[in-house]
Amino acid sequence: MQTNLVQQFANTAEGQEAESILRACVHCGFCTATCPTYQELNDERDGPRGRIYLMKMFLEGEEVTEKSREHLDRCLTCRSCETTCPSGVKYGRLIDISRGLMEQEMPRPPKERWIRWSLARVLPNRQLFGLLLRMGQFFRPVLPGKLRTKVPPRKQASPWPAASHERIVLALAGCVQPSATPNTNAAAARVLDRLGITMVEAPEAGCCGAVNHHLSEHEKALGAMRRNIDAWWPAIDAGAEAIIMTASGCGAMVQDYGHLLRDDPVYAAKAQKVSDMTVDLGAFLLNQDLEKLKVPKGAGKVAFHCPCTLQHAMQQSGVVDQVLRKAGIELADTKEKHLCCGSAGTYSILQPELSQRLLSNKLKALTVDNPDRIVTANIGCQMHLETRAKVPVQHWIELLDA
Template sequence: MQTEILPDFLATPEGQEADAILRACVHCGFCTATCPTYQLLGDELDGPRGRIYQIKMVLEGQAPTRVTQQHLDRCLTCRACETTCPSGVRYARLADIGRHYVEERVRRPVRERLLRWLMLRVLPYPRRVRPLLGLARALRPALPHSLQAKLPQPRSAGPWPASAGQRRMLVLGGCVQSVATPGTNATAARVLARLGIDLLEVPEAGCCGALAYHLNDREAALDAMRRNIDAWWPEIQAGCEAILITASGCGTMVKEYGEVLAEDPSYAEKAARVAALARDPVEILAAEDLAPLGAPGRGRKVAFHSPCSLQHGQQLKNLVEPVLTRLGFALTSVPDAHLCCGSAGTYSVTQPELSAQLKARKLSALTSGAPEMIATANVGCQLHLDSGTEVPVVHWLELLDANEVPAYE
């Protein structure tokens, strides 16, 4: 499409990037067919094509409004539209640029500002999340049912295997995952140890920066990215093979470090190196001989939920399922597997009604084959889905570690 971006903005790297993305879009509308919010709301402005148009108008000088902001807020950034797009439009990147531009020009209501402030000040910090989660669990009987359902049950992480001097990889500790599902990384360490790989978690590394980045606190996000790079760099220089990220949402962010920090002269080269080393667990396991893991599946029926960040963000489609099949699991059919579950980072908090509708649809699809358990690859999806079903919801790596679903404490 033709563009007339404001000259001052066009002179910036983001302006040039937005212009190139907009020019790639031919407004064919294929993206609307796979957009979850367009399917729910039926409004062109709540689909990718409509949001692209709104961003274009704003960048060309039309004053953004609260309505513009709300339409952009309702986007899950699930990136299903990118998978569908025949022109390769980088919608998620354009949405980040557009949201940030609008955020600087449209003041949010007090309630929204307070909610975002609280999330930014609490969720990226495990030392703040842990006591608050403990308090909420203690007060669980007094909480409304809707909040009770959202509280994850405490789980035991189990032992972390000692280093055996084998192939070595780093793993991102993360923020919420390290508190809510601490067994995920420990499980990954045990599974990889059986395959001859040592997994190392560097304590100084923390939140990947995605939460702040997508809530438009750019400086906090960049600080988090730089902190992780600094924490990992000695191990990278020492020859670590890869950086494993067991939460696919975080993996998508880390794989984009090089792009996000491209204009930072002190970190651009290091960020590109980190991004190149970033791996989802399935990228490792799909290429390994899995015989040491045995056959933990024994025909058990599992529904696999492929997070948007895995299949659309990282473009790792249909890789986990063959691994589970190789290990003896019977995978049930999941209709509309490309659609978002409604978790989408903080979306379940900022857009609870739409998120609840999407969760109900996804759980209906996941349970349609009567699985014994639901497996996924992202902590947000895991907690979100677990709050709406009696079927156990686990990280898929947990299935490889034991012959039964990990026990609650």
């Protein structure tokens, strides 16, 4: 694709990166076949190819309207198009760059700015989110039906193992997971303990930075990344062998630290080391001796939802399925595995109608084989699916937790 970026973008690092991505696109349209919003809306501007044209127009100085931004806002950033693209177009980076620049050039209406500002202050703040969630859970019995489904019932975590092993791996508690699904990391720690591995969380580490980054608060996101690197670095220096991710949304973000901090003279090398060490829990377990696990019976037939961040960003499609089968779990047949459930970080809040349509499609695809439960690998997907699922929804690691 030929490009001619205006001077204000052409002379910046982000503009140059965006231009190189644009030039890789050959307009083939393969991406439209796997784009959830294009499949749902059947509008070229709500597919990757059309959005690439809109972003190109903006970066070349042509007039871009609020309608144009609406089409970009509807993008889930699921990156299914990247998996399909024969030219290797890094669409996720392109839309993050374009959205960030557009926020600077085209301020949103006050109500939209306030909602996005609030989300960027509440969700990454573990303590504040936890407090608000507990309040919602306290009043849950008297909340209206639709609102009640948005508040997950309170869950209790079982204790972490007390034993300590020579092999050490790091984990990220994150921002939402500790209060919404506190048993996820605890279950992972117990499973790893039975394999002779100690999993530890660095208390100073917080949100991975994804919420701020995808809401175009890029500097705040970079600050979160630097904080996490500082929190993990003593354990890395001491010989921790990996950073295990139990939420694929966080995993996708942390694997990008090296790229996003590549020009930081203080953090570039450390960020790349952190990205190189980051691995999803499923991929890590697949390389372990799972014969040591005594997997509990009674899970029934299980439908696995592979989050977009796991299959398209981290490129780990099919890995968790292999782990579950090796552990003796019966997997249900599902359809349209590549399509998004509609959670997508803050998408379910900012685009509720379309998010619900995608959720309906995903639940139908997951339940064609009448599973006894649904499992997934990302906190956002888990919370979104359980708002309307008629069977239990949980993180898949809990199935391996004796």
